[in-house]
Amino acid sequence: MPAVQDTIDRVRKIDVDQYKYGFQTEIAMDKAPKGLSEDIIRFISAKKDEPSWMLEWRLEAYRRWLTLDEPTWARVHYPKIDFQDIYFYAAPKSTPGPTSLSDVDPELLKVYEKLGIPLREQEILAGVQKTDASELEEVSDNVYKSGRVAVDAVFDSVSVVTTFKKELAQAGVIFCSISEAIREHPELVKKYLGSVVPTSDNYYATLNSAVFTDGSFVFVPKGVRCPMELSTYFRMNEKNTGQFERTLIIAEEGAYVSYLEGCTAPQRDENQLHAAVVELVALDDAEIKYSTVQNWYPGDAEGKGGIYNFVTKRGDCRGDRSKISWTQVETGSAITWKYPSCILRGDDSSGEFYSIAVSNGYQQVDSGTKMIHLGKNTSSRIISKGIAAGFSQNTYRGQVSAHRKATNARNFTNCDSLLIGDQCGAHTVPYMEAKNSTAQFEHEATTSKISEDQKFYVMQRGIPEEEAIALIVNGFVKDVIQQLPMEFAVEAQKLIGISLEGSVG
Amino acid sequence: MLEIRNLHARIVDDGTEIIRGLNLTVKAGEVAAIMGPNGSGKSTLSYILAGREDYEVTEGDILYNGQSILEMDPAERATSGIFLAFQYPMEIPGVATMEFLKVAMNEQRKARGEEPLKIPEFLKRVKEAAASLSMEMAMLKRPLNVGFSGGEKKRAEILQMKLLEPKLCVLDETDSGLDIDALKIVSDGVNALRAPDRAFLVITHYQRLLEHIVPDTVHVLYKGQVIKSGDKSLALDLEANGYAGVIGEAA
Ligand SMILES: Nc1ncnc2c1ncn2[C@@H]1O[C@H](COP(=O)(O)OP(=O)(O)O)[C@@H](O)[C@H]1O
Ligand SMILES: [Mg+2]
Numbered sequence: 001m002p003a004v005q006d007t008i009d010r011v012r013k014i015d016v017d018q019y020k021y022g023f024q025t026e027i028a029m030d031k032a033p034k035g036l037s038e039d040i041i042r043f044i045s046a047k048k049d050e051p052s053w054m055l056e057w058r059l060e061a062y063r064r065w066l067t068l069d070e071p072t073w074a075r076v077h078y079p080k081i082d083f084q085d086i087y088f089y090a091a092p093k094s095t096p097g098p099t100s101l102s103d104v105d106p107e108l109l110k111v112y113e114k115l116g117i118p119l120r121e122q123e124i125l126a127g128v129q130k131t132d133a134s135e136l137e138e139v140s141d142n143v144y145k146s147g148r149v150a151v152d153a154v155f156d157s158v159s160v161v162t163t164f165k166k167e168l169a170q171a172g173v174i175f176c177s178i179s180e181a182i183r184e185h186p187e188l189v190k191k192y193l194g195s196v197v198p199t200s201d202n203y204y205a206t207l208n209s210a211v212f213t214d215g216s217f218v219f220v221p222k223g224v225r226c227p228m229e230l231s232t233y234f235r236m237n238e239k240n241t242g243q244f245e246r247t248l249i250i251a252e253e254g255a256y257v258s259y260l261e262g263c264t265a266p267q268r269d270e271n272q273l274h275a276a277v278v279e280l281v282a283l284d285d286a287e288i289k290y291s292t293v294q295n296w297y298p299g300d301a302e303g304k305g306g307i308y309n310f311v312t313k314r315g316d317c318r319g320d321r322s323k324i325s326w327t328q329v330e331t332g333s334a335i336t337w338k339y340p341s342c343i344l345r346g347d348d349s350s351g352e353f354y355s356i357a358v359s360n361g362y363q364q365v366d367s368g369t370k371m372i373h374l375g376k377n378t379s380s381r382i383i384s385k386g387i388a389a390g391f392s393q394n395t396y397r398g399q400v401s402a403h404r405k406a407t408n409a410r411n412f413t414n415c416d417s418l419l420i421g422d423q424c425g426a427h428t429v430p431y432m433e434a435k436n437s438t439a440q441f442e443h444e445a446t447t448s449k450i451s452e453d454q455k456f457y458v459m460q461r462g463i464p465e466e467e468a469i470a471l472i473v474n475g476f477v478k479d480v481i482q483q484l485p486m487e488f489a490v491e492a493q494k495l496i497g498i499s500l501e502g503s504v505g
Numbered sequence: 506m507l508e509i510r511n512l513h514a515r516i517v518d519d520g521t522e523i524i525r526g527l528n529l530t531v532k533a534g535e536v537a538a539i540m541g542p543n544g545s546g547k548s549t550l551s552y553i554l555a556g557r558e559d560y561e562v563t564e565g566d567i568l569y570n571g572q573s574i575l576e577m578d579p580a581e582r583a584t585s586g587i588f589l590a591f592q593y594p595m596e597i598p599g600v601a602t603m604e605f606l607k608v609a610m611n612e613q614r615k616a617r618g619e620e621p622l623k624i625p626e627f628l629k630r631v632k633e634a635a636a637s638l639s640m641e642m643a644m645l646k647r648p649l650n651v652g653f654s655g656g657e658k659k660r661a662e663i664l665q666m667k668l669l670e671p672k673l674c675v676l677d678e679t680d681s682g683l684d685i686d687a688l689k690i691v692s693d694g695v696n697a698l699r700a701p702d703r704a705f706l707v708i709t710h711y712q713r714l715l716e717h718i719v720p721d722t723v724h725v726l727y728k729g730q731v732i733k734s735g736d737k738s739l740a741l742d743l744e745a746n747g748y749a750g751v752i753g754e755a756a
Contacts, residue, residue, distance in 0.1 A: 451595075452559070454597065456555075456557050457595035458605075459578065459583065460555050460588075461669065462609055468580070471608060472600070474600070476598065
């Protein structure tokens with residue numbers, strides 16, 4: 001059948017046609033020399049005007065990192081990374097640090113405009129995508145939440161602007177770049193930084209601790225419900241540059257915050273490294289919802305280029321009855337190595353992980369979660385939807401453990417994989433460990449292929465093949481999409497459709 | 506409107522020939538009934554008309570409004586006005602029926618170069634169509650066909666047909682699984698769509714449906730061929746005497 005050739009041709013087209021964020025921008029940059037050394041770390045720290053304790057913290061992490069080996073247990077393959085061939089710091093020249101919107105280089109504003117990220121506060125208020133979202137609400141039972149979004153925009157190594165800061169400050173919420181937090185709120189940073197992901201945690205986290213450049217800082221004080229969605233938008237622009245974001249979110253007793261993270265990068269032949277660390281701390285009765293729409297450049301049709309995304313994300317349910325929920329939509333990156341986790345330390349605390357991981361072309365995804373039950377009556381819920389197309393490999397790796405004192409720990413895990421075509425692979429690697437006999441763990445897993453019957457049925461209604469697949473896939477991931485704030489739900493659905501373009505055969 | 510000429514088609518997987526030299530002509534405004542015992546190739550014919558890739562046409566042609574459709578994919582055939590009400594409609598988990606209707610209607614509009622429907626207009630059309638088929642709006646918020654009873658699935662098929670306004674409607678065993686009240690509702694729905702520029706191919710192996718949807722012509726399909734054609738009295742004859750006589754006559 002000519003279908004085979006057709007598939008090959010379409011898969012070939014994927015990169016250029018599909019990754020619409022692949023443009024790069026010419027902006028005068030201030031860079032550290034290539035490579036990694038104590039001097040480079042001193043350079044970064046000085047650029048950021050950091051106190052000496054911060055520099056010491058970084059140097060200690062660096063020295064430890066030198067003694068570590070790159071992990072190899074994940075189901076991903078890539079050539080060894082040459083850390084001396086990477087720029088560890090690159091910042092737009094015109095932006096010495098976080099500024100008000102009117103000070104931001106118009107070129108930069110254009111970049112974000114092109115990416116569809118509204119940095120002008122009035123635009124955000126106008127709610128560009130509202131119509132789409134309310135349409136959705138009309139036609140289905142889904143409950144989408146709506147609201148305003150404050151944005152922290154990080155361009156390569158620095159935060160260029162944070163919106164709605166004043167309004168947030170009135171509510172007592174601190175939302176700024178981590179660099180600013182280190183300067184302005186050192187007592188909070190000292191108290192919490194590295195308290196969830198210690199500098200010694202793992203190879204990439206240790207590296208990040210040494211060289212992290214920017215990221216967001218959120219502090220929601222006792223009893224405060226953050227009045228709007230917070231989000232950070234990461235853009236990697238500069239060639240051969242690594243991005244090492246560091247994000248720290250603290251919700252004090254009874255506080256609530258919903259935070260979103262988005263990311264894109266230009267299309268390049270070389271691989272680029274993104275090694276982030278995200279730490280969440282929820283005290284008694286606090287709740288943090290963390291959502292990610294990850295769309296780093298995935299590489300071209302032959303598997304050339306793309307972002308290596310090695311991320312450590314962990315939430316600490318430190319207080320009783322606290323709750324942390326991770327939702328992720330992963331469509332980008334050449335390689336993803338990412339396991340957002342929850343430490344359920346407080347009694348009656350709960351953790352959730354909702355994930356959609358789409359892979360196409362030659363992408364490799366190894367992602368999942370860890371739920372570590374330490375407190376009494378803790379509960380966790382994992383819903384993972386993996387979709388593999390093209391020649392990609394998609395692995396769910398999850399660990400659920402209940403420690404000796406975690407009486408009545410409960411977990412429900414559901415992992416569904418969907419295969420499109422027969423050149424790709426989906427794998428489920430669950431680890432379960434209960435040291436307490438009262439633990440109740442439930443695990444369900446399914447693997448299915450989009451059936452020809454379903455596709456034919458949908459196409460018979462006049463829906464073209466690629467849209468038909470996107471529709472079926474969006475149905476498959478609906479449980480997770482519903483966890484996203486409304487604007488992002490619409491965006492995520494479109495993104496999944498785009499990511500699967502060229503996957504039919 | 507539809508002209509099938511000496512059609513031969515086989516299953517791609519194993520090469521078995523199912524349609525073996527089938528001829529059939531259906532004019533605009535006509536309701537043609539296709540009857541035949543189980544396994545004679547009725548559903549296969551409907552799939553081939555709709556462009557299912559599991560079957561390969563080895564000989565002959567299918568002309569729709571004078572043009573061959575063999576090179577068109579299922580979605581293109583659908584947007585050109587061919588609709589198939591499935592014998593076994595598929596479940597689409599996670600996709601609300603309303604959402605599905607909206608996507609289908611708008612994709613067809615897009616293919617015709619029309620603007621997408623505005624939400625209020627879309628809702629108005631769906632509400633009217635659903636009411637005429639005694640369907641609750643609440644049901645349309647559920648994922649398409651998931652957990653629907655046999656009768657609900659058939660109604661949902663007719664609902665889609667009404668909203669998509671096709672020109673050639675192929676109904677495959679739409680009466681199976683329907684109780685008498687539902688049969689009446691569904692038949693009324695089909696009859697309301699009868700129009701001078703629209704043709705129907707009603708596949709059934711019982712006369713029962715044809716009491717409600719009265720056909721202009723009746724064709725007996727057996728072993729992949731039309732072995733006898735006539736008017737509605739042929740259906741009554743089959744009901745009274747079974748297929749054996751007709752089959753024997755043709756052999
Ligand atoms: N995809 C297929 N694979 C195998 N056998 C098939 C397939 N499609 C049809 N057939 C066979 O072709 C014959 C006709 O089937 P069908 O068209 O469903 O008959 P009817 O609808 O008239 O009952 C049957 O023997 C059936 O088993
Ligand atoms: Mg049949």
